[in-house]
Amino acid sequence: MNQLRITTENRTRLETVIPLDTPYVIFIDPSNVCNQKCSYCPTGNLEMLSHTHRKPAVMNLELYKRIIDQCCVFPSVVKTLRLYKDGEPLLNANFAKMVRYARDTGRFGLIDTTSNGLLLNVRMTRDIVIAGLDRINLSVPKDYNESYIDNVAFLYKYGDGRLHVFAKIAGDYLTPDEREKFINDFAPITHAHAIEHTAPCWPWFEVVGVNPDVGVYGQKLEDKVNVCPYVFYQMAVNADGTVSVCFLDWCYGSTIGDLRDTTLMEIWNSRLLKAIQIQNLAGNRKAIPICSDCQQLKYGMPDNIDPYAKALLRRMK
Numbered sequence: 001m002n003q004l005r006i007t008t009e010n011r012t013r014l015e016t017v018i019p020l021d022t023p024y025v026i027f028i029d030p031s032n033v034c035n036q037k038c039s040y041c042p043t044g045n046l047e048m049l050s051h052t053h054r055k056p057a058v059m060n061l062e063l064y065k066r067i068i069d070q071c072c073v074f075p076s077v078v079k080t081l082r083l084y085k086d087g088e089p090l091l092n093a094n095f096a097k098m099v100r101y102a103r104d105t106g107r108f109g110l111i112d113t114t115s116n117g118l119l120l121n122v123r124m125t126r127d128i129v130i131a132g133l134d135r136i137n138l139s140v141p142k143d144y145n146e147s148y149i150d151n152v153a154f155l156y157k158y159g160d161g162r163l164h165v166f167a168k169i170a171g172d173y174l175t176p177d178e179r180e181k182f183i184n185d186f187a188p189i190t191h192a193h194a195i196e197h198t199a200p201c202w203p204w205f206e207v208v209g210v211n212p213d214v215g216v217y218g219q220k221l222e223d224k225v226n227v228c229p230y231v232f233y234q235m236a237v238n239a240d241g242t243v244s245v246c247f248l249d250w251c252y253g254s255t256i257g258d259l260r261d262t263t264l265m266e267i268w269n270s271r272l273l274k275a276i277q278i279q280n281l282a283g284n285r286k287a288i289p290i291c292s293d294c295q296q297l298k299y300g301m302p303d304n305i306d307p308y309a310k311a312l313l314r315r316m317k
Contacts, residue, residue, distance in 0.1 A: 089115055227283075
């Protein structure tokens, strides 16, 4: 039985809390490079990346600690710290140290990551579990093998009670037999699993093999949401220390600050971010370059604050 990767129950209604003094979710990308070249992910297209502002980067520990320290200045606890964005986070040799440093602050409700799991081994598993990682979303490769299954099984067993293990796979590229095998292999060794769909969510990146009838989680497509909710509750820190307006900014085309010369708090409260939020509420989201070709609001499951846009616009101004 498929289970959703995202939480849809007991969510805070954004229209009741906007504007937030503290972002609910902060993405920090430990590494924007990957050991896979998936056709449905822009990180796998090195030729295309070479023509963008994004350069290969693995975040150094000193910069990361400075960013975490800045997170601790916000008035409230950050609900979720997401240690991933564009690449494979476990390629950063300091990943476990990153988890531990954030955990020791006591200023994050949940610390999670998304990984293809190819670098998992006994030592890596022990390090990240002991460091205090709360959840890992495994993007299982289509060609996984018995060794991969063994590593996930150890992760599940060693982290039981401390680390939630979720396994997902791109089902659009699997045969019915491969789908059944995935379920049989991972249902016993994870807390939850799902066969998801690929979708053209990233702006300016074409995904081949998309099911035109359903969203990422198999839900019926309803292209109704106009106001992007993400810009009101999340921040996305790239591996080089720049900050993008959205976690879907794979090409660094919408950076709104650089943490090497400013702070998260300053960016969160900046006129630039507020202007982007107001532009969304005013119904002009598509005029924002990075948003013009984004399909996340169609293929994902975003919060819908459209009915409250006018009231929120008055509140924001």
